[in-house]
Amino acid sequence: xxxxxxxxxxxxxxxxxxxxxILKNLSIAETEVSLDALDDASVINGTxxxxxxxxxxxxFFPGGDIGKLAVSGTINDVSALGAKPIALxxxxxxxxxxxxxxxxxxxxxxxxxxxxxxxxxxTGDTKVVEKGSAERIFINxxxxxxxxxxxxxxxxxxxxxxxxxxxxxxxSNLADGDIIISSGHIGDHGIAILSSREGYGFESKLESDVQxxxxxxxxxxxxxxxxxxxxxxxxxxxxxxxEWREKSGxxxxxxxxxxxxxxxVNSACELLGIDPLDLGNEGKYIIAAVPEMAEEVLGAxxxxxxxxxxxxxxxxxxxxxxxxxxxxVGGRRIVEPPIGDPVPRIC
Amino acid sequence: xxxxxxxxxxxxxxxxxxxxxILKNLSIAETEVSLDALDDASVINGTxxxxxxxxxxxxFFPGGDIGKLAVSGTINDVSALGAKPIALxxxxxxxxxxxxxxxxxxxxxxxxxxxxxxxxxxTGDTKVVEKGSAERIFINxxxxxxxxxxxxxxxxxxxxxxxxxxxxxxxSNLADGDIIISSGHIGDHGIAILSSREGYGFESKLESDVQxxxxxxxxxxxxxxxxxxxxxxxxxxxxxxxEWREKSGxxxxxxxxxxxxxxxVNSACELLGIDPLDLGNEGKYIIAAVPEMAEEVLGAxxxxxxxxxxxxxxxxxxxxxxxxxxxxVGGRRIVEPPIGDPVPRIC
Numbered sequence: 001x002x003x004x005x006x007x008x009x010x011x012x013x014x015x016x017x018x019x020x021x022i023l024k025n026l027s028i029a030e031t032e033v034s035l036d037a038l039d040d041a042s043v044i045n046g047t048x049x050x051x052x053x054x055x056x057x058x059x060f061f062p063g064g065d066i067g068k069l070a071v072s073g074t075i076n077d078v079s080a081l082g083a084k085p086i087a088l089x090x091x092x093x094x095x096x097x098x099x100x101x102x103x104x105x106x107x108x109x110x111x112x113x114x115x116x117x118x119x120x121x122x123t124g125d126t127k128v129v130e131k132g133s134a135e136r137i138f139i140n141x142x143x144x145x146x147x148x149x150x151x152x153x154x155x156x157x158x159x160x161x162x163x164x165x166x167x168x169x170x171x172s173n174l175a176d177g178d179i180i181i182s183s184g185h186i187g188d189h190g191i192a193i194l195s196s197r198e199g200y201g202f203e204s205k206l207e208s209d210v211q212x213x214x215x216x217x218x219x220x221x222x223x224x225x226x227x228x229x230x231x232x233x234x235x236x237x238x239x240x241x242x243e244w245r246e247k248s249g250x251x252x253x254x255x256x257x258x259x260x261x262x263x264x265v266n267s268a269c270e271l272l273g274i275d276p277l278d279l280g281n282e283g284k285y286i287i288a289a290v291p292e293m294a295e296e297v298l299g300a301x302x303x304x305x306x307x308x309x310x311x312x313x314x315x316x317x318x319x320x321x322x323x324x325x326x327x328x329v330g331g332r333r334i335v336e337p338p339i340g341d342p343v344p345r346i347c
Numbered sequence: 348x349x350x351x352x353x354x355x356x357x358x359x360x361x362x363x364x365x366x367x368x369i370l371k372n373l374s375i376a377e378t379e380v381s382l383d384a385l386d387d388a389s390v391i392n393g394t395x396x397x398x399x400x401x402x403x404x405x406x407f408f409p410g411g412d413i414g415k416l417a418v419s420g421t422i423n424d425v426s427a428l429g430a431k432p433i434a435l436x437x438x439x440x441x442x443x444x445x446x447x448x449x450x451x452x453x454x455x456x457x458x459x460x461x462x463x464x465x466x467x468x469x470t471g472d473t474k475v476v477e478k479g480s481a482e483r484i485f486i487n488x489x490x491x492x493x494x495x496x497x498x499x500x501x502x503x504x505x506x507x508x509x510x511x512x513x514x515x516x517x518x519s520n521l522a523d524g525d526i527i528i529s530s531g532h533i534g535d536h537g538i539a540i541l542s543s544r545e546g547y548g549f550e551s552k553l554e555s556d557v558q559x560x561x562x563x564x565x566x567x568x569x570x571x572x573x574x575x576x577x578x579x580x581x582x583x584x585x586x587x588x589x590e591w592r593e594k595s596g597x598x599x600x601x602x603x604x605x606x607x608x609x610x611x612v613n614s615a616c617e618l619l620g621i622d623p624l625d626l627g628n629e630g631k632y633i634i635a636a637v638p639e640m641a642e643e644v645l646g647a648x649x650x651x652x653x654x655x656x657x658x659x660x661x662x663x664x665x666x667x668x669x670x671x672x673x674x675x676v677g678g679r680r681i682v683e684p685p686i687g688d689p690v691p692r693i694c
Contacts, residue, residue: 008475029467051436120376128355
């Protein structure tokens with residue numbers, strides 16, 4: 001058996017590779033949040049730790065580049081657990097022949113976005129491989145964080161409503177009635193990447209949403225009552241909601257009418273026969289909050305630049321076993337995680 | 348200007364890429380040990396943090412594989428500062444078509460060596476790229492560690508001799524008279540990799556030295572008096588000693604007669620016209636200790652499996668401005684850091 005593209009696509013095939021090919025072969029350490037939780041990050045000794053490799057193609061795209069993506073993506077993974085990210089590493093694999101100007105443009109972009117987010121890159125590594133052995137540049141960023149100073153108070157407020165399973169904002173924390181918020185428009189990044197590739201026969205003014213979300217989330221944590229936060233990247237919203245459903249053991253209901261999706265994304269998806277829910281995002285969180293606090297959390301998100309288009313899109317519910325969407329024409333359909341990826345190498 | 352292979356080779360070209368292309372474009376955060384120290388790892392908030400990407404070719408070689416290398420290498424970088432490594436991340440970039448058996452063999456190898464070293468892999472990421480966009484598999488491992496419980500006492504003992512510049516085992520800590528120890532034979536890894544590539548016209552029974560060194564170093568820290576520890580990987584011993592010289596502002600004298608080099612490595616180097624001092628190692632430390640403690644540190648190293656062939660190879664000295672080697676025929680030569688790499692992609 002060979003590894004195929006679908007094994008890296010963030011859907012079912014990837015889940016099976018991770019469970020059968022990886023977790024079985026590593027011994028899982030007992031930590032606060034361990035590898036087999038398959039959450040956005042793990043926790044050991046009070047330190048939140050996460051890693052991501054970026055192989056996006058093309059490396060420059062509308063709204064960003066691989067450097068901005070690598071810095072933002074890992075900040076978002078670390079923050080999603082309820083941590084304050086404090087440092088990043090950068091491991092670069094460069095193909096021989098890459099233009100030095102392109103390389104510097106990417107590094108500058110990493111520097112800028114890390115400054116803006118207040119998370120410095122403190123350690124790095126650069127490898128060069130022969131022409132044809134990689135594609136221009138791949139970047140790995142790992143990130144470390146500490147428990148966010150606002151997290152305990154946030155949880156205390158959520159627990160006025162009910163007890164949480166974890167002291168971190170894990171995928172397994174949802175319960176019946178929790179309100180689900182999207183911090184903004186869905187699918188922008190996937191379509192921006194596609195539109196910048198040749199041969200897709202469409203153009204778009206759409207920009208990727210790639211951005212660090214640690215500042216936005218901080219505003220929401222000040223309100224409190226948040227139980228889970230997730231970064232719907234590979235596999236998109238479909239996959240993220242299904243991970244919540246599976247790990248929390250609770251159904252999810254979403255309302256298509258409420259989903260913030262841009263007109264350009266909808267038309268590109270129709271043209272290409274892609275479900276916008278399967279598209280990866282790089283500057284959006286889905287956030288679950290206890291019902292009593294949800295409106296206030298929404299308000300805090302909307303008060304930020306990153307979250308100004310936030311919407312309540314649904315709720316966790318024991319009515320269903322699946323992720324169920326009420327469609328805009330009034331029907332209901334089950335939202336399954338994608339098996340492959342409609343747009344490979346978006347991150 | 349284009350990026351060339353030499354920019355990733357661990358010598359002068361790489362140093363210039365890092366200083367001009369990277370450090371200038373990132374803002375350097377003020378941390379305990381920061382990025383611009385260009386040491387094996389950085390320190391923030393008491394946490395030691397390091398990253399390395401592995402692109403070794405071939406991915407299976409005598410004595411190891413890319414997985415064992417990725418786990419050992421990052422453990423060694425974190426330990427070298429005087430830290431106890433507590434966790435690793437693993438970011439894998441896989442080329443479509445890689446055999447699932449090969450993939451699993453690598454992951455198993457990572458699991459085994461991380462268990463053996465007592466440092467769990469707690470977070471990970473897997474990306475798949477199209478055939479031809481990478482070469483089989485690249486692995487990034489990042490590592491975090493905490494201050495080793497034995498480090499303060501080790502430094503206290505060193506400071507009976509003189510004050511140190513840093514509370515960590517940095518490249519900048521050496522001073523006149525410090526004794527330099529190699530924890531074992533030099534050049535094994537580089538030659539093992541070469542011998543497993545086609546077209547080099549020689550065979551060898553030599554195995555790579557790839558191994559985690561955290562356990563060995565712990566024995567030496569128990570003795571105390573260690574001022575600096577370094578991992579002579581890319582650029583080999585030549586580069587490592589020159590980094591010490593430059594950052595500590597002190598000359599280094601080494602004695603060729605004392606350098607532990609296996610007969611097979613010497614003959615392969617002669618055949619290929621390579622200096623064994625330029626060859627990368629993956630299971631060796633060079634260790635500098637205050638003169639009063641050096642013999643005892645050597646004894647502790649030799650009491651371990653990893654350090655049983657340790658030797659005192661030289662000393663830091665203000666007699667010279669350079670790294671100077673007394674050759675086995677009685678002359679003296681300056682040891683320069685390599686500009687390119689005699690064996691690309693050894694790690």
